[in-house]
Amino acid sequence: MKEYYTKETIERFMNPGHMGEMKDANGVGEVGNPQCGDQMTVYIKVEDGKIKNASFQTLGCAAAIATSDVICEMVIGKDIKEALSITKEEMIEKLKKLPAVKVHCSSLALEGLKKAIEDYEKK
Amino acid sequence: MTKNIYLDYAATTPVDDSVQEEMAPFFSEKFGNPSSVHSFGQEALFAIDKARVRVANFLGAREREVIFTSSATQGNNLALQGVLEKEENPHVITSPIEHKAVLEPLKNSKAEVDYLPVYRNGVVKAEDVLEKVKDETVLVSVMYANSEIGTIQPIEEIGKKIKEINKKRKRKIVFHTDAVQAVNYLPCDVNRLGVDLLVMSGHKIYGPKGAGALFVREGITLSPVFYGASQERKINPGTENVPAIVGLGKAIEEIKKNNPKKTKELRDMMITGIEERIEGSFLNGDRERRLPNNVNMSFEGVEGESLVIALDREGIASSTGSACASHSLSPSYVLLALGLSHEMAHGSLRLTLGRGVTQGDVNYLLEKLPPVVERLREISGRGSKK
Numbered sequence: 001m002k003e004y005y006t007k008e009t010i011e012r013f014m015n016p017g018h019m020g021e022m023k024d025a026n027g028v029g030e031v032g033n034p035q036c037g038d039q040m041t042v043y044i045k046v047e048d049g050k051i052k053n054a055s056f057q058t059l060g061c062a063a064a065i066a067t068s069d070v071i072c073e074m075v076i077g078k079d080i081k082e083a084l085s086i087t088k089e090e091m092i093e094k095l096k097k098l099p100a101v102k103v104h105c106s107s108l109a110l111e112g113l114k115k116a117i118e119d120y121e122k123k
Numbered sequence: 124m125t126k127n128i129y130l131d132y133a134a135t136t137p138v139d140d141s142v143q144e145e146m147a148p149f150f151s152e153k154f155g156n157p158s159s160v161h162s163f164g165q166e167a168l169f170a171i172d173k174a175r176v177r178v179a180n181f182l183g184a185r186e187r188e189v190i191f192t193s194s195a196t197q198g199n200n201l202a203l204q205g206v207l208e209k210e211e212n213p214h215v216i217t218s219p220i221e222h223k224a225v226l227e228p229l230k231n232s233k234a235e236v237d238y239l240p241v242y243r244n245g246v247v248k249a250e251d252v253l254e255k256v257k258d259e260t261v262l263v264s265v266m267y268a269n270s271e272i273g274t275i276q277p278i279e280e281i282g283k284k285i286k287e288i289n290k291k292r293k294r295k296i297v298f299h300t301d302a303v304q305a306v307n308y309l310p311c312d313v314n315r316l317g318v319d320l321l322v323m324s325g326h327k328i329y330g331p332k333g334a335g336a337l338f339v340r341e342g343i344t345l346s347p348v349f350y351g352a353s354q355e356r357k358i359n360p361g362t363e364n365v366p367a368i369v370g371l372g373k374a375i376e377e378i379k380k381n382n383p384k385k386t387k388e389l390r391d392m393m394i395t396g397i398e399e400r401i402e403g404s405f406l407n408g409d410r411e412r413r414l415p416n417n418v419n420m421s422f423e424g425v426e427g428e429s430l431v432i433a434l435d436r437e438g439i440a441s442s443t444g445s446a447c448a449s450h451s452l453s454p455s456y457v458l459l460a461l462g463l464s465h466e467m468a469h470g471s472l473r474l475t476l477g478r479g480v481t482q483g484d485v486n487y488l489l490e491k492l493p494p495v496v497e498r499l500r501e502i503s504g505r506g507s508k509k
Contacts, residue, residue, distance in 0.1 A: 039503075
């Protein structure tokens with residue numbers, strides 16, 4: 001049966017491993033706006049130059065939620081430079097694929113991460 | 124998936140058994156071209172004319188006033204373009220909550236289009252139509268019932284007002300209505316409504332996809348939009364989709380299978396049930412002037428497409444006005460026209476009932492929706508504003 005979203009996307013949508021506010025985050029990035037429908041907040045905890053923990057809160061479609069979860073999972077354990085070099089193609093691979101019209105959600109998640117890192121570096 | 128509950132009847136409906144039966148012979152048994160002079164052809168012609176009589180009777184119209192189309196979108200295009208083509212400087216009055224099949228042909232015509240105010244309840248006012256009429260006005264187009272929020276427009280009232288104005292006008296204003304969502308539940312006598320053009324669709328009324336009908340009042344001439352042989356009074360030339368037209372005719376005859384009273388009861392149970400169980404939930408559009416089968420609500424802190432996907436996982440088919448579920452970046456223009464914020468428009472869920480829906484289905488929805496909303500609010504970190 002042909003499905004709109006892959007099994008991998010649905011799994012993350014139904015059971016995101018990294019959702020939630022991080023009270024002790026030292027970098028927070030907010031992206032999106034009420035106009036376009038997706039709003040994401042990415043939280044990171046950086047220690048000794050490495051991202052120790054990452055979590056998200058997302059108001060958006062299944063793809064937005066899934067890609068938020070993916071980016072958080074992918075950055076944990078990486079240093080900032082590695083984290084910044086993650087591409088949306090690598091993210092989408094984790095989901096096997098995304099409908100063409102949903103690819104922008106992965107870009108948004110990356111932007112959220114970048115903003116969180118910027119926020120951390122400002123502090 | 125344990126259950127399979129369809130709550131998207133406004134999108135399309137299953138073909139009724141009696142309709143399928145009626146259509147069956149016309150695929151490989153009585154497959155003639157209605158334009159052929161031989162018996163095969165005449166048999167097919169007889170069948171579509173029978174369907175024509177059924178539609179005409181339903182509308183209180185004459186047979187020759189009924190044109191078959193491939194869809195309501197085609198019907199709307201034929202009607203609107205057909206009226207406007209020959210006009211020099213036409214002015215058209217319409218609502219901003221029409222279906223794209225009405226808005227787009229108007230936008231792409233030479234007409235100056237004037238949009239009626241749509242109030243918070245999603246209903247236009249007949250007197251606003253009068254206010255906008257000027258010398259150059261040639262056409263008024265207002266849908267009978269809206270597909271997203273189910274609100275019912277005052278067509279009969281508008282029809283009366285136009286009839287009055289037309290008495291004193293040399294150039295009569297033509298009144299068109301897209302009745303696609305109304306046919307199931309509302310009276311569609313064209314003389315009672317006072318319309319000159321009316322469009323309906325087969326697959327919204329338990330008939331097949333691929334057939335619609337356009338009522339063109341005697342005396343109204345439509346310029347052709349495309350050309351060919353002479354079927355359907357040259358307004359819709361092309362070999363007729365006989366099985367689908369036969370299906371449409373039967374579906375119209377079976378309209379009485381709808382139970383507006385019971386549907387309304389289930390609808391209201393659903394609305395109050397949701398309001399009681401989920402905080403920060405709001406009904407979109409007038410509560411009373413509303414199709415018996417339409418529930419459209421917005422939820423704070425939740426996005427519509429994720430609601431639809433989550434409900435789909437629970438075996439419930441629904442729809443949303445969120446941009447994420449459309450192919451554009453903007454949410455439902457209908458919800459925005461009501462004055463909803465972008466966020467609330469994105470957080471909308473449409474559930475539309477139909478013949479197959481039971482009390483049990485409503486109960487199941489009321490059981491499954493609240494935890495879905497709660498989980499999505501956990502993920503967004505935005506509960507309802509208390």
